[in-house]
Amino acid sequence: MEAALFSPITFGKVTLKNRIVMSPMCMYSSETEDGQVAPFHFAHYESRAAGQAGLVMTEATAVLPEGRISPQDLGIWSDDHIDGLQKINEGIHRHGARAGIQLAHAGRKARLEGDIFSASALPFDENMKTPNEMTKEDINRTIHAFAEGARRAKEAHFDIIELHGAHGYLINQFLSPLTNKRKDEYGGNAEARFQFLREVIEAVQETWDGPIFTRISANEYDDNGNTNKDFLHFAKEMKKLGIDLIDCSSGGVIPARPPVFPGYQLKYADEIRNQAGIATGAVGKITSGLQAEEVIQNGRADLIFVARAMLRNPYWAKAAADDLCVEIDAPKQYKRGW
Known part of the structure; x- marks a missing residue:
């Protein structure tokens, strides 16, 4: 029997040659503090594409300047960012991989000069700024920025978009009762807390016609946070809206340190996939092809998002193939070694 890890999978009009994804990871490497790509990014x-990952996903890329986690983050808030991102994609596509981008807004976790924004005026911890509670005008501006980011992603030739709704960043701040204390239509029960993400998805779909993934933190590590019932509700609503896959991470909403062990987040991908009936991505201490x-x-799960292990080894897919006694195509320059 052939290895399932190296079987293709299709989302809409986009086919990945295998189930291996380079997980989005912040690189903090923009050299000019204006969100532009640098030689490092190329x-x-x-x-990682030469290493035969099926999908290479760029780091959290800010849809607004105040949505950066740090001044060194990549940006997609301006048409000036398109050319650099397109050059990254030329390199990814050269090796038969597909390119993804994670559209993001840090919300209250932005470490920047000037005002920062969140669902409610609650700081992440005592060392972080207190954000401004977003007005309806702020919300509409941000939703529009996600849609414009998606338009630019299309012009830069990305194949897949992922909306960053995890790790305590802005979308997550609206979803979680720990961070969303609003009294308007964007706060309250799970349906109301989902409203911001709903409007982001609908706006993005107006400017983007490819697959859309969403990353969520499927455990908030606090008894007062979202429950499994909430996450299944969010997943079912996203499926109705046409989201193609939910990338299941955890944590980051509050300063809580989860127990970490091999595959510690797998159960969330499993539960959502099999109870909500939507494709999922598994991430978190997945380090070998056998695993x-x-x-x-x-x-x-349907995809394997590989993070730190792929920082250690750009050719992780080759190592996984060796684990499974599978032969995969090598870049022609490397055939003598593979």
């Missing part, structure tokens, strides 16, 4: 992303194959073969 080498970083193309090397990844088990996840796919047992129907626990």
Whole structure:
């Protein structure tokens, strides 16, 4: 039987040659503090595509300047960003991989000069700024920025968009009762807390016609946070809206440190996939081909998002293939070594 990890999968009109994704990871490497790509980014992303990942996803890319996590984050709030991002994608596509971008807004977790914004005026911790509670005008401006980011992503030739709704960033701040204390239509029960993400998805779909993934933090590590019932509700609503896959991470909403062990987040991808009936991505301490194959073969997730292990080894897909005794195509320059 062939390895499921190296079987293709299709989302809409986009087919990935295998189930291996380079997970979005902040690189903090924009050199000019205006969100532009730097030489590092070209080498970083193309090397993972040469390493035969099926999907290479760029780091959290800010849809507004105040939505950056740091001044060194990549941006997509201006048409000036399109050319650099398109050059990254030329390198990714050169090796038969597909390119994804994570559209993001840091909300109250932005470490920047000037005002920052969130669902409610609650700081992340005692060392962080207190954000401004977003007005309806702020909300509309931000939703429009996500739609414009999606338009620019299309012009830069990305294949897939992921909306960053995890790790305590802005979308997550609206979803969580720990961070959303609003009394208007964007706060209250789970349906109301989902409203901001709903409007972001609908706005993005007006400017983007490709697959859309959403990353969520499926455990907030606090008894007063979202429950499994809430996450299943969010997942079912996203499925109705046409989201193609939910990337299941956890944590980051509050300063809580989860227990970390191999595959510690797998159960969330499994539960959402099999109870909400939507494709999922598994991420978190997945380090070997054998481990990844088990996840796919047992129907626990549809994609494997590899993060730190792919920082250590750009050719992680090759190592996974060796684990599974599978031959995969090598870049012609590397055939003598593979």
